[in-house]
Amino acid sequence: EFVSNDATGLVDLPATVGGYAAAEFGPLVRTFARMVGGHPGAGGALTVHLRGEPLVEIWTGEAQPDRAWDADTGAIVFSATKGVAATVIHRLADRGLIDYDAPVAHYWPEFAANGKGRITVRQVLSHRAGLYGLPAIARGLDDVLDHRMMEDNLAAAEPDHLLGVPTYHALTYGWLLAGLARAVTGRGMAELFRTEVAEPLGADGIHLGRPPAGSPTSAAVLAGNKLSAVGVNYVSLALGRAYALPGAVGAAARALFLPGLDQLLEGDDPPILQTELGAGNGVCTATGLATVYGALANDGMHQGRRFLSPETITAVRRVESYRLDRALFYIPMMWHMGYHSLPVPGAHAGFGHIGLGGSFGWAEPRLGLSVGFVHNRLGIGAMSLDQIASAWVLPLVVRGAHAARRTTTLAEPAAA
Template structure:
């Protein structure tokens, strides 16, 4: 948006930032420009909805070399994908097709193998199924890319000693939900992302894997050294030997590492985009994520139409376990059914899901507030700071939302152009 002609109620954006933002979100916009901009080949976007109305939709930087970011640029959001996959399951539960407290095997009979007949949907959704380990179900990259085979392998797998205890199912979560959803509907998770989430909410910015031909969403290239350090012989040897270690280090290694898995992100058309990985390969725009979480933040309503019932929204808001997560170094994730909260300002009363590198979608029902934040930076040097993006985004969003709630008319432009 040109800084020369900002409509009333909208701030003059920094020259490098495209889109629009209500004046109350000035500190957020300036922090976004400083934290996300400045690296050629990298960029990102941030959208904020209040009571379903868009108050911020901004972007900066590059989706790829010589390809500027725009409103339709999506990024691989990694584990933020889990929140969308969980929303699919909640939509099915809302229609009475799934009961949270029923055994998964009631819908997916093959899942009863190896003593899993009593594991419930609620336990799977809150990372308590004891099925987080990769070495038990996959040999390497080719197996991980075969999502139907991974569903079958999980159906046959035996849970480990952490059954009933929160242990982050970093990759297996997506295949577990996909197998359950397939058993109920006969359809794969990529199709369900479209029919159960994107289409009912009228958003084009939600995809599982690469956006299909004809989509307005274009996927940003990953920028940085990605997971290359994990692929070295020395690191692979150390992580492989860590499988048998007791405690969190062993759990993390089993949940996240397989030899060759670093190649999942390599190239301009990385293999991760060519499968259905409901735990990690969503390609989403910031506005797509904010739109999904707007419905969850506003009692299940979207533009005057019901997306989820109040009863289902209450179930989604409930923290299922306050126990520390054994596969995330005892971080207090406060797992909901498919989402988490965080003990940081602006996040402790809300829920959503953060992905590797810091992209996330978030709902704050007390304010009717939703947030989508995406970017394409993924490198060892910036990882620690990027992963904590929610720690600066959410407090500034809540601050702006409190100020905006005091205004009578949301400042939303009819259209926005790139700066």
């Protein structure tokens, strides 16, 4: 049973859960322990900040079979990486180095090739650049791991017929933003994660690829069968043939699949950690993500310092397109510039980014609330339930935050 400790104002955590949580978040802790704990070799963490103040920082399970999860354990957060990469671009825009409505080619001249001279930064940030397809720019795993080559190949590529239409750029998104950022700053995206996001926010738990030696953050080993089923010959053949199919099936296959790409996640030190994949290989702690989204949820402020201007915050909160996404089977993603909203309780007014397997970072500006949720379980069998973790996390977080605000409101007159 989960009860609050009246003396501390905290939930008494079960033996399987480490960290702390304010008393109002007992139901969240209970559900977290049940949904994330108890899986051999797997674990996860959840952090909640309200107006920049930490109210929940909990973890459970194993980062690898012989090491328990702790506050400095990071997980590969897959597409939740995109929100951090977009935040890098917003920092550059905030300083006047990038204009959202300018053509990408204005900053990255090579990008003008093959009719791309008019594609804007805003279109790229909101998945409308028509450059989501992998088969046109890469042959297999070795190409995907060469991020500089992928940036160059996208600069030379021709957009397809879905230019202007929301179509999830599942992997190409990161290389597009990296190429733009490199053209403006001369630096790669992994370095910009550190200098534009992690260091200004004092958040070590934000990395692109493997955390460097000496970092407190350690990467959890992926648990489960990962994407091994995709590598089966008949599955690969079917997905390859799906490239030519019309509609969502063909778009999804082109955005997500290349022969041999399933090997990206294999082994205790998987190849995905060896590159700069701004669309999918962020290694983040739950607290790192909650800190990033805390600045976005609180008018661009972090601990009394400005991280983004009010004008930029207004721009990132705007939904750019309500059209259904063509590569995500017509899900209403409600794309912002680098983030998305969700039509689920507790989430429709916020924004963030969910990754493969369900890890995510989230901002709820109405409450000044931010959330980071990470875990290392990735298996075909558990995927459907894990992918929608936000559907139980966010409503419980919002409920706890409302209760915490009421408690604070009642306590202030009494203290006065």
